[in-house]
Amino acid sequence: MKKLFISLAILAGIGLSGCNDSFLEKAPVTDLTEDNAFNSYDNFKAFMWPCYEMFTNNTIRTSFKSYAQDGSYKADLDAGYLEQKYESGYNKFAYQTVANVASGNGWDFKSFIRRINIMLSHIDDSSMTEEQKNHWRAVGYFFHSYWYMELIDRFGAVPWVDQVLQEDSPEVYGPRMDRKEVADKVLERLKWAEENIGNFTSEDGKNTINQDCVRAALSRFTLREGTWRKYHELGDYEKYLQECVRVSELLMKDYPILYKGTDNQPAAGYGEMWISPDLEGIPGVIFYKSYVENMNEHSMGHVEHTSSHYVEMSHNTVNLYLMKNGKPIMNETSGYHGEKDMYAEFRDRDPRLYHTVMPPYKVKSGKGDYETWSYTDNPADREYIDIMGANTSCSNPGVGMKRLPGQNWGGSLVSEIPRLGTGAFVTCRSGYYVWKHWSNWEKNFNNGAVNTSDKPIFKIEEVLLNEAEAKFELGAFDQGVADKTINKLRDRAGVAKMVVAEINESFDPGRGKYYPKGNDSGIMVDPVLWEIRRERIIELMGEGFGFYDVRRWRMAPWFVNQPAIGIWMSKDDATKNNMTLYNPSTGYSDGTNGSMTEGNIFLFNDPLKEGKGWLEKYYLYQIPTTEILLNPELEQNPGW
Known part of the structure; x- marks a missing residue:
């Protein structure tokens, strides 16, 4: 307790003094200020702890908010993978309702960047050893780079801020730096951090930034930047893809096993990754957000048991899920059972679908509507209850991970799915109710934030997908690569292996198009690349990667413009x-x-038949107009 109090006191002192020059001038020498509080290892640790809030800051789309629909689901909603259930919940990019912004929009060089630069500016004058100094410089570089990854993705060219700026600093009113130059600086910093970050787990604590986290960030950033450069015709992309392969393979060697799960369900490890009580020691988890009862809790599972949950999937996205035999539904040998019955539509599909969209069922309500329930007289109604496991009491909390039938937080039974509507609990308009964060074991009450399931931030599954895609873009994807990456994911999911030699132009007649010159032309994606991307979409569904991916692939029109x-x-x-x-x-x-x-x-009108649809300018975000008024040297992004 004493150690915690001291750390909080140091943090509070620096937090007050770091942004207030007059306070610094007048504070007694015995007070903790920016000038005298940076000395020991613990000083630096306490000051940097708020930077971990990046992983819950929803500017970064893969971060977690208390409700996933305000966090990681948002990016997949924007990408057109998911939909809002409300009649007014149309995709703003499809219908060109993106509003001009005066401030915000992710244009932020103060909240995290300033703190990091303050810390970095005091390292050399501290009493730490050289190894400790290198460690904290590496941690600072990681967080600085992690935020810049978002800035680059949103705005392209941005100012490069690597020092503590004052109001009269000339850099405050300077122009943007070219995207490629900024990205190269981020790459340089991340590689330096990889080589110099120390092993200080005993000092920093478990589940803190380490070399593996740096490598995971490198894997993500280099794939993102390399493919953006390629498909947006910026050139000089190979070095990024080669770096992605290098660092991904190091992580693949250190994390060779995927989590299989504990529940008796198909693809249990895939589903349980998001609703596990504790991710410490779980195979493949590199870094995670920990939640603890009565300390820090969330509502991600709670809201999915209520009428407030508004995230659903469209039929178009459901169609992306393979059959268990590894064939797309439009493949003539897939054995697809058709779409005219939701039971048939879900039958023999990739089981990851069942952990993302609540499968269909029907039961009889029991005493009090929730204390007991029974099967209907039609055995077909229990097909997916038998697959997912029976929810034997609908209690709160219940037993197990995901179970059918569902219930709200008060235990009231959801007697059947699909359940159409917008008002009652566990309803949606499309029929495809998203329940990725739903668990039965977590308690849920009307106050909401009592869930404690941990959430992964970096995991080996993403790295495997990064490796597969980077290898293809470098012309090096073959069956051996498929077996080490995609087929590991399919094995866990219970889906037949990818056989590269079988994938030809007719393998999936419905594969998507790449738009190299905006909305006016489209080129069919290479069939093997399409299957690699499909695997990424399915494996990472609802995790916040969608809007990053469709933009870097230059495929946003194909996803966003489809009628929902x-x-x-x-x-x-x-x-x-x-x-x-x-x-x-x-x-x-x-x-x-x-x-x-x-x-x-x-659900919604066809945006193209309304004369709407994705605009080329949406690939980059608008720089807030206030920022341009304050700094005329800033140039607005094209089209805004």
Whole structure:
């Protein structure tokens, strides 16, 4: 307790003094200030601890907020992978409703960057050993680079701030630095951090920034930057992809095993990664966000048991999931059971779908609606209950990871899925209810934030996907690479291995298009590359990578411009649920007086038939107008 108090006191003192020059001038010499508080190892540790808030700061789309729909789900909503269930919840990029911004938008060089630069400026004058100094410089470089990864992705060219700026510093009013030059500086810093970060687990504590975290960030950044340069025609991308391969293979050697899970479900390890009570020691987890009862808790699982959860999947994204035999649904040998029944649609599909979208079922309500329940007289209604496991009491908290039937936080039964609507708990308009963070073992109450499942920040699964994609872009992807990367993920999921020699132009007739010159032309993606990207989309669904990926691939129009539709239904059933059918010939709802007798549920109008759709300018974010007014040297990004 005493040690914690001292650390907090140091942090509070520096936090007050670091941004207030007049306070520094007047404070007594015995007070903790920026000038006298940076001496020991513990001083630096206490000062840098707030930088870990980057992993819960939703400017970075892979970070975690208390509700995933305000955090990691957001990027996949923007990417068109997921949808909002509300009638007003259309994709702002598809319908060109992105508002101009006066401030914010992620343009932030103060909150984290200033703190990091303050720390770095005091290292040389401290009493630490050279090894300790190198360690904290490496930690500072990691956090500085991690934030700059986001700045580069959003804005391209940005100012490079590597010193503590004052209001009269000339750099405050300077121009942006070229994207490639900034990226090269980030790469240089991350590589220096990789080589110089120390092994100070006993001092820093477990689950803190170490060499593996630096390598994971390098793997992510180099793939992102290398493919952005390639597909946005900036050139000089090979060195980034080669660096991605180098560092990814080091991590693959050190993390050779994937987590298989503890529950008796298909793809249990995939699903449990997001709802595990404790990720310490879990195979493949490099770094994670820890949650502790009565200390720091979240609502990510809680909200998915309520009417407040608004994230659903569209039919288009469901179609991306392979059959268990490894074939796309449009492949003539896939054995796809069709879309006209949700039970058939989900049958024999990649089990990762079942851990992301609640599968269909129907049961009878029991006493008090939730104390007991029973199966219906139709054995077909229990198909996915048998696969996922039965929720035997619907209690709060219950037993196990994911179970069917579902219930709200108060234990009230969800007697069937799909459950269409926008108001009641566990409802959605598409029929595909997203439940990635749902668990049965976590307690849930009306105050919300009592969940304690840990969440992965860096894990080997992403690294395997980075390796596979980088190898392809370098012309080095073959069956051996597939077996070391994608097929490890498929083995855990229970999906047939990728056989590279089988993948040809007809393997998936529905594969996507790359748009090298904006929205006016499209080139079919190489069939093998499409399967690599498909694996990434499925494995990382709901984890915040979508908007980064579709933009660096220059494929945003293909994903964002697709009309959002839901499950297949008869017109009579749709009407009973206050829904209408989507008319593909018009791109609009068939309405109540239309001639269609069955079809996919209507969610939103076809954006292209409305004369809307993704704009080329969306690949980079707008620089806030206030920033340009304050600094005329800043040039706005094209199109804004």
